[in-house]
Amino acid sequence: MFIKQLYTSCLSEAAYYIESDGVAAIVDPLRDIDGYLQLASERNAAIKYIFETHFHADFVSGHLDLQKATGAPIVYGPNTETRFPIHLAKDGESFPLGKATIEVIHTPGHTIESTCYLLRDETGKPHAVFTGDTLFVGEVGRPDLSSGDLGKEELASLLFDSLNNKIAGLPDDVIVYPAHGPGSNCGKNLGPATSSTIGQEKQNNYALQPQTREEFIKAVTADLPAAPTYFPINARINKEGYDSLEKIMETALAPLSVADFKQWMQQDDTIILDTRKAGDFTKQFVPGSISIGLEGRFAEWAGSLLPFDKPIILVTEAGEEKESVIRLARVGFSQIHGYLSGGVEAWQQAGEEIDLIIDVEVDELAMDLPYDDHLVAVDVRREAEFADGHVRGAVNIPLNEMTDPGSMANIEEHQNLYLYCGSGYRSVIAASLMKRQGIHNLRNVLGGFNAIRVQQGIEVVKDSSVLN
Template sequence: MFIKQLYTGCLSEAAYYIESNGEAAIIDPLRDIDAYLELATERKASIKYIFETHFHADFVSGHLDLQKATGAPIVYGPATETNFPIHLAKDGELFRLGALTIEVLHTPGHTVESTCYLLRDEHDMPHALFTGDTLFVGDVGRPDLSSGNLTKEELASMLYDSLQQKVATLPDSVIVYPAHGAGSSCGKNLGPETYSTIGEQKQTNYALQPQTREDFIKAVTDGLGLPPQYFPINARINKEGYDSLEGILNKGLTPLSIAAFKEWMQQEEVIVLDTRKAAEFTQGFVPGSISIGLEGRFAEWAGSLLPFDKPIVLVTEAGQEQESVVRLARVGFSQMEGYLEGGLEAWKAAGEAIDLIIDVEADELAMDLPFDKNLVVVDVRRETEFADGHVAGAVNIPLNEMTDPGSMANIQENQNLYVHCAGGYRSVIAASLLKRQGIHNLRNVVGGWGVIKDQKGIDVVKENSVLN
């Protein structure tokens, strides 16, 4: 028996490779499938099955491309409807994999088709449970994403039954392998570990504690924020199908001369996306660019902030062109039209205009606050982060809301904006969005709240505020 978790940090996503006697199965593959094919080749195994736990909302699965590459069937659990051929498994159905057996456990609740896969060892003993978004370490999948006309309370009730009747009844020694770790928006508060055991989760996971159905429904549904806006798009793509990644790469990796790049920029709906590090972006960028650096939760913020139906041209660090295109494709983008050949250095060398964002330290903010009557601190963290502590008088415009023109409605031309987030990544994205909308009188506070909260001379409060 061989099991490998393939974890992708920027999406907090775990795919799995399982192998026995030269036969392999992949669970919840990402769109870029090379890692699975290379692992199978390296281990002289053939991929026999592609198992999907549900229609993923936070990324586009690699099930279709992997099926084309291997001929392996795509297996979904009961209640699944797709626009492409699948093996529609029955609850309790068994799949042989070498000396192992994989048992289908239909566990609706996160979505109606959500299914866990129980791996039984050579002696038919339960060994590991691949839980998808049904059970995480310390949490469960949110029941409010996409399942037809069912309410989140109805789905939560289904999840209660799934956990009590299918999951909690397994031996404590069974390893829990979820589809996500900390940082994922598919749950409320996932733990930092990427695997656990049934026994550990019975002790520590609030959702597996003895409780009534009513108490469980309240616990699971309370405090759910709005999911990222791209979740329904990705779920639909996973259900209906998509273009091959190879075609997207062929187009997206087209090197664009400065003249060709400028031609794209002249088209009104084109997005210029700069994937360099935030600290490099502030020092100079192509005017009108949006910064989303690869060093952060790139794909998630791209999916949350960028339109899916508009062409995208890229500015990247040298050698990061393919990484940028692949990570965009992972969350459903397909209209990448190429990248600026030679990057920003070539742009500057040709004498083209650049823009920049002024960086300031927290001590400069402390010095300016008492004397600048037009100074406005713009905090782009989530509302819960803001409520837990912020600069007195600051206004909260969460980054995920900044694509709504109304979020900027009360900003005045004479205001001097000091923008910050928790550490500096989101604030640079926010500053680039503000500049794209013609708001240039701004500064980025380096280090964000992490340094502001300890800066002498800055009053910190715990109360909500609005922009007047």
């Protein structure tokens, strides 16, 4: 047998290639499928199955494009309803994979259709289980995402049964391959590894410790952060279907001259998305652009901050046009209408206006804080991060809330805004959103709170009421 985890860091997502005796299966594929096809080709194998653990909410799956390319059936577990043909598997159903087999284990809880897939080797011995969002390393899938008419407590109760009756009883040496690793919003606090074993999880995962149903429900439903706003959109796309990535590319990879780019800009609802590194964006950018750099959690922030029904035009680093489009498509964007040919340099050479964001070192913030009565430190991290330590007197406007028109209602024209996040990536996004709304008296603090917390002369405080 051959198993390869194909991990995508910016989404914290793991897809899997499984092969035995020249027959392969893909579990939870991303929308860009070339990697799976290439791997099968290199290994002279044929992809026979596409297994989906559930309707993913954090990315658009590649199941439809992969089915079209290979002819392999799309397999979902019980209680799945789609608008496209699937193989609706029964609980306990087995699929031959060369000399191995894959067994369906219906595990409702994260969603009602959530299903794990148990890989048995040539002797029939359980070897690995692909757990989707049912079981992570050190965590379990959150039960508060949309799944029919069930509430989070009802789903958590189902998850309790799934884990205790179907997963915990597997042999301790069975490898656990989840759909996500650290940083994913599909669970509260995923561990640092991307695989484990049943034995390790029974020992270390709080959700698999001896406890009553009521204790379990309380534990998995407590302190759930707000899910990104694009999750329901992606879940619906995965359930209903979508245009092929190839079709999206035809329009999205159209090079636009400066004149063509300006024509798109004249439409009030057009989004100018700049995917260059944050440090390059602050130096010069097309006025009105939103910065979301490819170097960070690009797809997640794009899905959380950008509208899905508005036209998008791109400014990218040379050679990053296709990568930008693929990452947008992974979370469901399809209204992409080209990129600025020659990038921001071509824009500047054409004599067009350039905007910038002033970057300041953390020692400059330290010097300005005591003497500038109009200085306001704006912390754009999440509430829990802010509570765990922030500049005394700072205002917390979480980046994920900045699309709400009321989020900046208390900002006044005379204020000198110093924006910071954890390391500097999110604060540049925030600065670009503020600039787009006409707020220009701002600065970006380089290094963010990581630099602030070790800088002398800046008082850092915590909010114990939130932490407790």
